Amino acid sequence: MKQACLTYALIIVFAISVNAQKQVTNPYAVIDKKALQLPDSLTKTTEGIASYITSNFTTNKERVRAIFIWVTTNIQYDIDNMFAINFYEPVEQKISKPLQTRKGICENYAALFNDISVKSGIKSFVIEGYTQQNGFSDYIPHAWCAVLIDSTWLMFDPTWGSGYVSNSKFYKRINNNYFSIPPATLIKSHMPFDMLWQFLNYPITNQEFYEGKTQQNKSKLFFNYADSIREFENQEHITQLISSARRIEKNGVKNSLIFDRLQHIKMEVEYDKQNKIVNLYNTAAANYNEGIILYNHFIEYRNKQFTPMKADREIRKMIDAAASEMEEADTKLEQIRNPDANTMTLINQLIKSIDDASLHINEQQDWLKVYFTKGKAARRSMFYDRKVTWFGIPLN
Numbered sequence: 001m002k003q004a005c006l007t008y009a010l011i012i013v014f015a016i017s018v019n020a021q022k023q024v025t026n027p028y029a030v031i032d033k034k035a036l037q038l039p040d041s042l043t044k045t046t047e048g049i050a051s052y053i054t055s056n057f058t059t060n061k062e063r064v065r066a067i068f069i070w071v072t073t074n075i076q077y078d079i080d081n082m083f084a085i086n087f088y089e090p091v092e093q094k095i096s097k098p099l100q101t102r103k104g105i106c107e108n109y110a111a112l113f114n115d116i117s118v119k120s121g122i123k124s125f126v127i128e129g130y131t132q133q134n135g136f137s138d139y140i141p142h143a144w145c146a147v148l149i150d151s152t153w154l155m156f157d158p159t160w161g162s163g164y165v166s167n168s169k170f171y172k173r174i175n176n177n178y179f180s181i182p183p184a185t186l187i188k189s190h191m192p193f194d195m196l197w198q199f200l201n202y203p204i205t206n207q208e209f210y211e212g213k214t215q216q217n218k219s220k221l222f223f224n225y226a227d228s229i230r231e232f233e234n235q236e237h238i239t240q241l242i243s244s245a246r247r248i249e250k251n252g253v254k255n256s257l258i259f260d261r262l263q264h265i266k267m268e269v270e271y272d273k274q275n276k277i278v279n280l281y282n283t284a285a286a287n288y289n290e291g292i293i294l295y296n297h298f299i300e301y302r303n304k305q306f307t308p309m310k311a312d313r314e315i316r317k318m319i320d321a322a323a324s325e326m327e328e329a330d331t332k333l334e335q336i337r338n339p340d341a342n343t344m345t346l347i348n349q350l351i352k353s354i355d356d357a358s359l360h361i362n363e364q365q366d367w368l369k370v371y372f373t374k375g376k377a378a379r380r381s382m383f384y385d386r387k388v389t390w391f392g393i394p395l396n
Helices: 029-035 046-056 060-074 091-101 106-119 206-211 225-233 237-250 256-303 312-334 341-373 376-382
Strands: 124-133 136-149 152-156 163-166 169-172 190-192
Touching: 029 046, 029 060, 046 060, 046 106, 060 106, 060 136, 091 106, 106 124, 106 136, 124 256, 136 190, 136 256, 237 256, 256 312, 256 341, 312 341, 341 376
Parallel strands: none
Antiparallel strands: 124 136, 124 190, 136 152, 163 169
């Protein structure tokens, strides 16, 4: 699903009179100079960029500044594709595009900044949401980053930090107002879809964001975002999505951007559920098929009066292996939850096939128990009772 990316939201909202401008000293001048000396030969991959960053800067504060200035200086905003945002594009493509073309939109800036940070040993996340300026909440999504520096979460917007758009033209101008921002400050203009990524103990609702009420209200229920992030990091992807959907709904589905994100998450969760059901059924069917094959191998060997001769334990293992496959198939089918009607019909058919096969396998296991109690001559006589036929064929 594609959505429009930021347009005039890129415009820097500083009404500074030309006469009032003063010479500002760049406190990052030394770091910036060294960062921008990064050899072109290393800029084809984020690994190459990260290797230069980690070799030339010692602290995470220095490294994240170097990453910010390199990305904002070297990547131009892609005016032609400003509406072509696709949050669900593979991350690898989001990163490779700006490296190859030196152009990108917000998701490319954020993904590139984030990947270099992570590969430089810095904990970082891409955050997706929407923005507000001058009391106007945008109708197009945006992406930025959060980075953990010395146990403190700080916010970075490399897109807005790289320049601005005016009259359909991009103007490169590094803006340090979007570098290393406290969460309580950035929330005035940037609202994550998922309140977890506000990094606030008293999260702002979407309604409050629309109304410009972004001050921390400590009369609200305390939200331990630090513990929640640690929990998030230990969750499987699908559990992360389910938790995120709950938080998004709790914080208010105020606009179409939030609604679209929520619907996409729910679709992904449902797809994962159906995919797991299909995988469980298919692997159960594979276990059943293998069990039938092993059972029939045993029957063929029995009908040859166990020749060539094998030890008793080896003979027992042949039929026990078939039983084990049937048990494994049963276990997988039991894990399936809330299948649709068609899948339930297939499951019931497979269960019946497993039960029928298990009955035949149990008969052979019981026969073997008697067989193993007898002497050589008595064992031989047991083969003359009757020939045993194969049981069915594997499922298609």
